[in-house]
Amino acid sequence: MNCKITGTGSYIPNIITKNADFDKHEFYNTDGTNFPHDNETTIRKFKAITGIEERRYLSENLNTSDIAVLAAQKAIEDAKLDPETLDYIIVAHNYGDVKTGSVQSDTVPSLATRVKSHLRIKNSRCVCYDVLFGCPGWIEGMIHAQAFIKAGMAKKCMVIGAEALSRVIDKHDRDSMIFSDGAGAAILEATEEKGGILAHESATHSFQEAEYIYFGKSNRSEASEDVRYIKMHGRKIYEFALMHVPKAMKSCLDNSGKSINDLKKIFIHQANEKMDQAIIDRFYKLHQTKAPEDVMPMTIHELGNSSVATVPTLFDLVRKGGIKNQKLNKGDVVMFASVGAGMNINAITYQV
Structure with a gap:
């Protein structure tokens, strides 16, 4: 099944x-x-x-x-x-x-x-x-x-x-x-x-990383002390993601029984274009090859970072022909991957 x-x-x-x-x-x-x-x-x-x-x-x-x-x-x-x-x-x-x-x-x-x-x-x-x-x-x-x-x-x-x-x-x-x-x-x-879900990978890094994304007070000193907003340590997140996400993706692909050459698309969390591209480049470098130009569909330019919504929204748009020069075919092997507050990482290898 x-x-x-x-x-x-x-x-x-x-x-x-x-x-x-x-x-x-x-x-x-x-x-x-x-x-x-x-x-x-x-x-x-x-x-x-x-x-x-x-x-x-x-x-x-x-x-x-x-x-x-x-x-x-x-x-x-x-x-x-x-x-x-x-x-x-x-x-x-x-x-x-x-x-x-x-x-x-x-x-x-x-x-x-x-x-x-x-x-x-x-x-x-x-x-x-x-x-x-x-x-x-x-x-x-x-x-x-x-x-x-x-x-x-x-x-x-x-x-x-x-x-x-x-x-x-x-x-x-x-x-x-x-x-x-x-x-x-x-x-x-x-x-x-x-096809379907072939393998998955999940991890929580919290020994030193738990507060990289947190709820904190406004940067404006005159603002109310009682109201909290989403905050993050951007540089620490960037370095964390580049160190850990490519390895988790590689483990997920290896456990699926598929090779890097089988992989057609990577639906990665739309967090930051430069960070996402660096993650993909490092992931392919672990396989001693370079990432194909069209392997990473992106919506961040127009839609920004909507957290948990970025990956399913991106997949829905590509699946239905909503992104120019991006499409899926029956039998394609793809990957979903994300990183965020926790600090949490996960990935799924999936065959359409």
């Missing part, structure tokens, strides 16, 4: 925020001192490092669970699935529902339960829970779903990655320009068909 993706869906918010829109922001260092560059220079350097030109934000009337539902509906339709036959709904996120203008995160009931409720699924044996695993959350949810199917506990699972980072960013922190909102979903089913 194998585990294959039979349907995908995504929701990309329609509010576009370009880099130029940050020109009037007041950026500060973490100690509250003035940022050393003017905004034009800051924005130009930001673009050169991350590749991000614009990002998407939710409209005020939507929350993370709402867009998870919208992505789920598309995946269900794509899979031609009766939602009453789902055994599990797993939602990966990090901050729950944060309403516009609120400083509180709402996670009770779970976002997965909210998705099930909005989909009007009556089957009580459809079990719902959330995964908090940093940016690699959707991939980890897929690993969970496969385990349920392989153990005979499920036949059909839906895994969603959804996040509204625009609700937890500090507008006085330059790193706020990285983050965006979005949702992606996939249906994973038991099948006798060849």
Whole structure:
């Protein structure tokens, strides 16, 4: 028995925020001192490092669970699935529902339960829970779903990655320009068909790395001490990712029984263009070869970093011909890979 993706869906918010829109922001260092560059220079350097030109934000009337539902509906339709036959709904996120203008995160009931409720699924044996695993959350949810199917506990699972980072960013922190909102979903089913998930790899590095991404106060010293925002040590994350992610990817590919020459696409977390490219280059260097030019589809230029949503959204777009010069064919071997808060790493080798 194998585990294959039979349907995908995504929701990309329609509010576009370009880099130029940050020109009037007041950026500060973490100690509250003035940022050393003017905004034009800051924005130009930001673009050169991350590749991000614009990002998407939710409209005020939507929350993370709402867009998870919208992505789920598309995946269900794509899979031609009766939602009453789902055994599990797993939602990966990090901050729950944060309403516009609120400083509180709402996670009770779970976002997965909210998705099930909005989909009007009556089957009580459809079990719902959330995964908090940093940016690699959707991939980890897929690993969970496969385990349920392989153990005979499920036949059909839906895994969603959804996040509204625009609700937890500090507008006085330059790193706020990285983050965006979005949702992606996939249906994973038991099948006798060849392919599907061939191997997976997961790891948590927390001895020294646990606080590389954290919740902290605003960079603006006059801001409230009681409100917290997403923060990160960018340089440490970059060095960590380059050291550990390529090795995890290699182990995942080796365990799949496939070779580097079999690999057609790598759907890597859209964190930072320069970092992602360096990870891919190091991964191929471990195999004594160079990465093909079209092996790494990218959406970060237009969609930014939407955390758990980046990989499923990217896969959905490529799968449905939504990215120029990128396509998938039956039998293609691909890899999903991510790194994020925890610090967590994971990867899946998958045959379409």
